Amino acid sequence: MDERVREHAAVLVDWSAQIEAGDDVVLSIGPDAHDLAVAVAEALGERGANLLSTYASGELTRAYLRAHDGDFGEDPAFERKLYEEADVVLSLGGGRNTSAMADVPSETRQAYRKARSATREARYDTRWVSTVHPTRSLAQQAGMAYEEYQDFAYDAILRDWESLAEEMAKMKDVLDAGSEVRLVKDGTDLTMSIEGRTAVNSAASVRYDSHNLPSGEVFTAPHAPEGTVIFDVPMTINGEAVRDVRLEFEDGEVVTHEAEQGEDAITEILETDDGARRLGELGIGMNRGIDRFTDSILFDEKMGDTVHLAVGRAYDACLPEGETGNESAVHVDMITDMSEESRLEVDGEVIQRNGRFRWEDGFEG
Amino acid sequence: MDERVREHAAVLVDWSAQIEAGDDVVLSIGPDAHDLAVAVAEALGERGANLLSTYASGELTRAYLRAHDGDFGEDPAFERKLYEEADVVLSLGGGRNTSAMADVPSETRQAYRKARSATREARYDTRWVSTVHPTRSLAQQAGMAYEEYQDFAYDAILRDWESLAEEMAKMKDVLDAGSEVRLVKDGTDLTMSIEGRTAVNSAASVRYDSHNLPSGEVFTAPHAPEGTVIFDVPMTINGEAVRDVRLEFEDGEVVTHEAEQGEDAITEILETDDGARRLGELGIGMNRGIDRFTDSILFDEKMGDTVHLAVGRAYDACLPEGETGNESAVHVDMITDMSEESRLEVDGEVIQRNGRFRWEDGFEG
Incomplete structure (x- = not known):
C-alpha cells in the first residue's frame, strides 16, 4: 500500500474527525475507495473506535432510483437512527464513473433528496468528514494521468x-x-x-x-x-x-x-x-x-x-x-x-x- | 449484465425474503458482489422497499481487528439499532480472497464475535437471507474455472x-x-x-x-x-x-x-x-x-x-x-x-x- 494512503487515513481520523476510543463511526465507502477504507479501518481499530461500513455506489443508487416509482415516503427509521446514534460519519468518495447517475430523472433525484432530509440532518449532526480516495475516474475527470492525479490529491490533503x-x-x-x-x-x-x-x-x-x-x-x-x-x-x-x-x-x-x-x-x-x-x-x-x-x-x-x-x-x-x-x-x-x-x-x-x-x-x- | 444476475436478484427478493413495499432492507455487499448488488437494488426499487447498503469486506475487518487491542466493550448502539429497526437483511457474499482474514489472531476473532452478540441476535430477528455472488475467488476455492463456476452456482440458485x-x-x-x-x-x-x-x-x-x-x-x-x-x-x-x-x-x-x-x-x-x-x-x-x-x-x-x-x-x-x-x-x-x-x-x-x-x-x- 502506498504510504500516503495510510497518512491520508491518519489525517482523516486524528486531525479531521478527532476520533477517540469508543466513538461510533460510520464509514461510507465508494466502490474504488477500498484501499483507503482498509487504512482507515486499521486506524479506527488502533484508536479503539467502533466501525460500521456502508457502501456508497452511484451505480447502485442509480439502479434503485430508476426502478422506484418516486413515492419515497418518510425517512425510514432504520437509517435515520443509525446516524442519530453515530458520533462520526467518514465519507470516502471514490467511484468508477463520475457520471454514474447521469440518466436518473431529475424529479426522482429531487424527490429522493427531499424524502431523506431527516436522515441527512442526523448525518450533519455528527462529526462528519468527507474526503476522496484518488481514483482513475477522478483522474479522468481532471484530465490527468492516474499517478499525476495521486500526486495532486495528496499534495492537497497531506498539508500542515x-x-x-x-x-x-x-x-x-x-x-x-x-x-x-x-x-x-x-x-x-x-x-x-x-x-x-x-x-x-x-x-x-x-x-x-x-x-x-x-x-x-x-x-x-x-x-x-x-x-x-x-x-x-x-x-x-x-x-x-x-x-x-x-x-x-x-x-x-x-x-x-x-x-x-x-x-x-x-x-x-x-x-x-x-x-x-x-x-x-x-x-x-x-x-x-x-x-x-x-x-x-x-x-x-x-x-x-x-x-x-x-x-x-x-x-x-x-x-x-x-x-x-x-x-x-x-x-x-x-x-x-x-x-x-x-x-x-x-x-x-x-x-x-x-x-x-x-x-x-x-x-x- | 448476465441475465442470470437479475434472475438471482428476483429469487432473492421475491421468493427468499418476500420483500414488500415499505420494507426496510439492509443490503450487505461483498467487494466483488457489486453486480448482484446493483440488480438487487433495482429489484428493491421496483418493489418500493427502502435500502441501506453496508460493505462487508474481509480485508477491512482484518485491518480493523488486527489493529484493535481486543477490548471491544459492548455492542455499540448505532449498529444494534440499525438491525433492530430493519425488516430484512440481505447478505451478498463475494470477496476477492476467501483467506482474507487468515492472519487475524483467534482470540481477537472470538472476542469480537462475543462482543457483537446482541447485534447478531438483532440481525437474526429480521427476515435475513444470505447468498453469494459467484466470484473468481469462490471459483478458485472450488477448483473451477470462472465461467464453469458461474454455471454451477446458478444451477444451484435458480431452481424450482x-x-x-x-x-x-x-x-x-x-x-x-x-x-x-x-x-x-x-x-x-x-x-x-x-x-x-x-x-x-x-x-x-x-x-x-x-x-x-x-x-x-x-x-x-x-x-x-x-x-x-x-x-x-x-x-x-x-x-x-x-x-x-x-x-x-x-x-x-x-x-x-x-x-x-x-x-x-x-x-x-x-x-x-x-x-x-x-x-x-x-x-x-x-x-x-x-x-x-x-x-x-x-x-x-x-x-x-x-x-x-x-x-x-x-x-x-x-x-x-x-x-x-x-x-x-x-x-x-x-x-x-x-x-x-x-x-x-x-x-x-x-x-x-x-x-x-x-x-x-x-x-x-
Missing part, C-alpha cells in the same frame, strides 16, 4: 493544517467584523450581507466546524444578495458539465439564470425548493497546495485565488445560536476565478485584489 | 423452489414425528435426540424459516448426542483448510476432537464458549442441483446425499415456543458424505441408505 489554520484566521477576523461583502470582476458585481454571521475557518477539522478533507477555505452564510455573478470555473453538477453560469439576484433570490453549458442542471437545482434560489454560502479559497482546477468541487472550491457561492442550505455553524439560516434540500457550490482583474471588498475596504490578500506581499490596495 | 419444498416436506414429516436420529457409516455411529424439536423445510425462503440461497436441506436442533462422527468432506473454516474431523460426544458434549488437517481451527471454535461444544444443528442435504463439493458451506451442506452437523448456536425455529436451545457465539457446520455405505435412521427405521431416501426409486430398506 495547523499552520494553514493560522493564516486563515486572518480572513475569518475580517469577515466576523464585517457587514457587507462585494465581489467585483468583469461581468460580476454582487453585494451580500454578512451582518451577524460567523465565518468558519475551514481547516479540515471538526475542531473548526470544517468537514472536508482537503479543505482550506473560510466560509460564511451570506444573505440578501443583490446583483450579478458569473461562475467561470467549469464544473460537473449531478453528472452534467456546466460552464459559465450567470446568476442575477434581486431581493435575495435568483431571478435570472443562464449558462453557456448545462443550464438544465442549474434549472433543476434552483427548482428543488424555495431555499434553492437563495444563498447558503460564501467561501474564499485559500489552499495554495491546490494548483489547478480538476472539476471536483471538493478541491476546486478550496483553491487559492477563488471565491465560491452556494445556493441552498446554509451551515448552522455560521449562524447565531438558535437561529436557522437558509433551508433547502440542496447545497450546490459554484466557483469564480479571482486571480486576475478582480476584487473582494468588505465594508468598502479591499481585502483581495487580483489574487493577493491584504496581508500578502504584492497586494495593491 | 416450490417443487423442492414439496419434496423436502416428506423429510420434515419424518423428523417431526421422530425422537431419535442415528447416523451410521465407516467410523461413524452417532445418536442424538430430536424429541420435541421441529424440523425446518429449508426451501430458501423466510416463509419456511429458511435463510440461505441456495438452500435445499431439512434441518433441526438435536440434543444429547452420544457417539462418534467423522466429517469427511473437506472444508475451509475461518480461512483454514480442514479435513477429516472426528468428534466424540459424551453426555451431549464434545469430549475428543481431532482432524487430519486444520485441527487448530476446530480447537479454536470448540473453545469459544460452553455452547460451542454442543450441537446446534442436524441438517440433511436434498438439493440435487448441487452436484459436487466446492469448499463453500453455503453450497456443500445443501448437496443431496450429505448430512451435516453444526456445533454451536441452535436456530429458534426448531425449538418449542419460548424455549431457548443451545446458545453460543458460533455456529460451524461440518459435513459427512452419505452417498455410499451409510444409513440414516429415525427411531430405528432406515430413512436413507447409501444416498437413497425411503421414498425414492432404488431405496433398499
Whole structure:
C-alpha cells in the first residue's frame, strides 16, 4: 500500500474527525475507495473506535432510483437512527464513473433528496468528514494521468493544517467584523450581507466546524444578495458539465439564470425548493497546495485565488445560536476565478485584489 | 449484465425474503458482489422497499481487528439499532480472497464475535437471507474455472423452489414425528435426540424459516448426542483448510476432537464458549442441483446425499415456543458424505441408505 494512503487515513481520523476510543463511526465507502477504507479501518481499530461500513455506489443508487416509482415516503427509521446514534460519519468518495447517475430523472433525484432530509440532518449532526480516495475516474475527470492525479490529491490533503489554520484566521477576523461583502470582476458585481454571521475557518477539522478533507477555505452564510455573478470555473453538477453560469439576484433570490453549458442542471437545482434560489454560502479559497482546477468541487472550491457561492442550505455553524439560516434540500457550490482583474471588498475596504490578500506581499490596495 | 444476475436478484427478493413495499432492507455487499448488488437494488426499487447498503469486506475487518487491542466493550448502539429497526437483511457474499482474514489472531476473532452478540441476535430477528455472488475467488476455492463456476452456482440458485419444498416436506414429516436420529457409516455411529424439536423445510425462503440461497436441506436442533462422527468432506473454516474431523460426544458434549488437517481451527471454535461444544444443528442435504463439493458451506451442506452437523448456536425455529436451545457465539457446520455405505435412521427405521431416501426409486430398506 502506498504510504500516503495510510497518512491520508491518519489525517482523516486524528486531525479531521478527532476520533477517540469508543466513538461510533460510520464509514461510507465508494466502490474504488477500498484501499483507503482498509487504512482507515486499521486506524479506527488502533484508536479503539467502533466501525460500521456502508457502501456508497452511484451505480447502485442509480439502479434503485430508476426502478422506484418516486413515492419515497418518510425517512425510514432504520437509517435515520443509525446516524442519530453515530458520533462520526467518514465519507470516502471514490467511484468508477463520475457520471454514474447521469440518466436518473431529475424529479426522482429531487424527490429522493427531499424524502431523506431527516436522515441527512442526523448525518450533519455528527462529526462528519468527507474526503476522496484518488481514483482513475477522478483522474479522468481532471484530465490527468492516474499517478499525476495521486500526486495532486495528496499534495492537497497531506498539508500542515495547523499552520494553514493560522493564516486563515486572518480572513475569518475580517469577515466576523464585517457587514457587507462585494465581489467585483468583469461581468460580476454582487453585494451580500454578512451582518451577524460567523465565518468558519475551514481547516479540515471538526475542531473548526470544517468537514472536508482537503479543505482550506473560510466560509460564511451570506444573505440578501443583490446583483450579478458569473461562475467561470467549469464544473460537473449531478453528472452534467456546466460552464459559465450567470446568476442575477434581486431581493435575495435568483431571478435570472443562464449558462453557456448545462443550464438544465442549474434549472433543476434552483427548482428543488424555495431555499434553492437563495444563498447558503460564501467561501474564499485559500489552499495554495491546490494548483489547478480538476472539476471536483471538493478541491476546486478550496483553491487559492477563488471565491465560491452556494445556493441552498446554509451551515448552522455560521449562524447565531438558535437561529436557522437558509433551508433547502440542496447545497450546490459554484466557483469564480479571482486571480486576475478582480476584487473582494468588505465594508468598502479591499481585502483581495487580483489574487493577493491584504496581508500578502504584492497586494495593491 | 448476465441475465442470470437479475434472475438471482428476483429469487432473492421475491421468493427468499418476500420483500414488500415499505420494507426496510439492509443490503450487505461483498467487494466483488457489486453486480448482484446493483440488480438487487433495482429489484428493491421496483418493489418500493427502502435500502441501506453496508460493505462487508474481509480485508477491512482484518485491518480493523488486527489493529484493535481486543477490548471491544459492548455492542455499540448505532449498529444494534440499525438491525433492530430493519425488516430484512440481505447478505451478498463475494470477496476477492476467501483467506482474507487468515492472519487475524483467534482470540481477537472470538472476542469480537462475543462482543457483537446482541447485534447478531438483532440481525437474526429480521427476515435475513444470505447468498453469494459467484466470484473468481469462490471459483478458485472450488477448483473451477470462472465461467464453469458461474454455471454451477446458478444451477444451484435458480431452481424450482416450490417443487423442492414439496419434496423436502416428506423429510420434515419424518423428523417431526421422530425422537431419535442415528447416523451410521465407516467410523461413524452417532445418536442424538430430536424429541420435541421441529424440523425446518429449508426451501430458501423466510416463509419456511429458511435463510440461505441456495438452500435445499431439512434441518433441526438435536440434543444429547452420544457417539462418534467423522466429517469427511473437506472444508475451509475461518480461512483454514480442514479435513477429516472426528468428534466424540459424551453426555451431549464434545469430549475428543481431532482432524487430519486444520485441527487448530476446530480447537479454536470448540473453545469459544460452553455452547460451542454442543450441537446446534442436524441438517440433511436434498438439493440435487448441487452436484459436487466446492469448499463453500453455503453450497456443500445443501448437496443431496450429505448430512451435516453444526456445533454451536441452535436456530429458534426448531425449538418449542419460548424455549431457548443451545446458545453460543458460533455456529460451524461440518459435513459427512452419505452417498455410499451409510444409513440414516429415525427411531430405528432406515430413512436413507447409501444416498437413497425411503421414498425414492432404488431405496433398499
